[in-house]
Amino acid sequence: MDFHDRVALITGGSSGIGLAVARLLAARGAHVWLVARDVARLQVALSELQAAGAPTQQHGIIACDVADPEQAAAAVQQVTAAVGLPDIIVNSAGIVLPGYVEKLDLTAFRRQIEVNYLGAVHVIQAALSGLIRRGSGHIVNVCSAAGFIGMFGYAAYAGSKFALRGYSDVLRAELKPAGVHVAIVFPPDTDTPQLAYDKQTRPVEIDRIIGKWVKVQTPEAVARAILEGMERKRYIITPGLDTTLFYWLIGALGPLQYPIMDYLVARARRGRA
Ligand SMILES: NC(=O)c1ccc[n+]([C@@H]2O[C@H](COP(=O)([O-])OP(=O)(O)OC[C@H]3O[C@@H](n4cnc5c(N)ncnc54)[C@H](OP(=O)(O)O)[C@@H]3O)[C@@H](O)[C@H]2O)c1
Incomplete structure (x- = not known):
């Protein structure tokens, strides 16, 4: 896939994985538009992209809370009016509110659904008819391992990420005939x-289980995996060999994953990883 002159x-996009993807896409010649709430952080990111980019590249920022459907639709309209309908939409905006399920209040459930799941839905639905009419586009939804395994301590986050997974699976199937590619990332x-x-x-x-079994990656490595996955038109993007093996293992284990999770939690409670 040629990212040159594409609108992303x-x-x-002002932090973490989204910002790392922005840097890579900008370095490959895309016009990159960053969406987040904090204007100061957006401006810092934009200055960096502009300083590194070519004068012909038209980057921009939009302050927007993706949990608000009107703001999300306005963001899509603003990009479209400035540089054209996006060719690439990366939904990386997200929050995490972990905790024992009995200690999570309803606001934590609601807010994570609104940002992590509906935030992506709001942006995509605002662009969808245009993408289908044009017959091209690449949508990348940044999910989580918590979107394919019910991880202890992440009841509310998992709900939002499983929802994003379900939506993305259907989106992939429905948009394929229209020439719009969908990808889901499990960093x-x-x-x-x-x-x-x-x-x-x-x-x-x-914390003990993850600390023992999961190797922390850099946002740059995750961003490279995302661009490679896009170039190969992959639906499932699992950054790193560990993540890929873990994804396949959970699928292969099926219901056996539950007693294994129980065993690991019991060990962790005894102070062992
Ligand atoms: N880091 C990890 O270990 C990890 C692992 C698996 C999956 N993920 C997922 O990867 C994605 C990116 O996470 P990250 O680690 O890169 O996080 P991050 O560095 O905290 O960045 C989150 C970004 O989302 C924006 N954001 C948050 N709430 C928003 C809202 N309501 N509307 C618009 N923008 C919003 C933030 O900017 P503002 O606060 O200014 O709005 C920021 O730009 C998330 O979906 C996350 O769940 C992360």
Whole structure:
């Protein structure tokens, strides 16, 4: 896939995985539009892209809360009016609120659904009729391993990421005949501000299990895997060999994953990873 001169809209593009994808796409000649809430962080990211890019590249920023359907639709319209309907939409905006299920309040469930799941839906639905009419486009939804395994301590986050997975599966099938490609990414723990917050707040059991089994990746490595996956027109993108093996293992284990999770949690409770 040639990214040169393509228009890319990246939610969560001011930080972490979204920003790393933005840098790579900009370096490959795309016009990159970053969407997030904090204008100051967006401006820092934009200055960096502009300083590194060619004068012909038209990057931009849009302050928007993707949880609000009107703001999300306005963001798509703004990009379209400025540089054209996006060729690439990367939904990386996300939050994580871990905790024991009995300690999670309903706001945590609602907010993660609104940002992690509906945030992607709002942006995609706003662009969808245009993408189908044009007969091209690439949508990348950044999910999580918590979107294919029910990880202890992530009841509310998992709900939002499983929802994103279900929606993306259907989207893939329905948009394929129209020439619009869909991808879903399952990053492992990635060294970003979100992970720093996650580590401070997640239950000790899952922290011990993840600490033992999961190798933290850089956002740059995850972004490279995303671009490679897009170039190969993959639907499932699992950055790193560990993540790929883990994804296939969970699928192969089927219902056996549950007693294994119980065993790992029991060990972690005894203070062992
Ligand atoms: N880091 C990991 O270990 C990891 C692992 C698996 C999956 N993921 C997923 O990867 C994605 C990116 O995470 P990250 O680690 O790169 O996080 P990050 O560094 O914290 O970046 C999150 C981005 O999302 C934006 N954002 C958050 N809420 C938003 C909202 N309501 N509307 C618009 N933008 C919003 C943030 O900007 P503002 O706050 O300014 O809005 C920021 O740009 C998320 O979907 C996350 O769930 C991360």
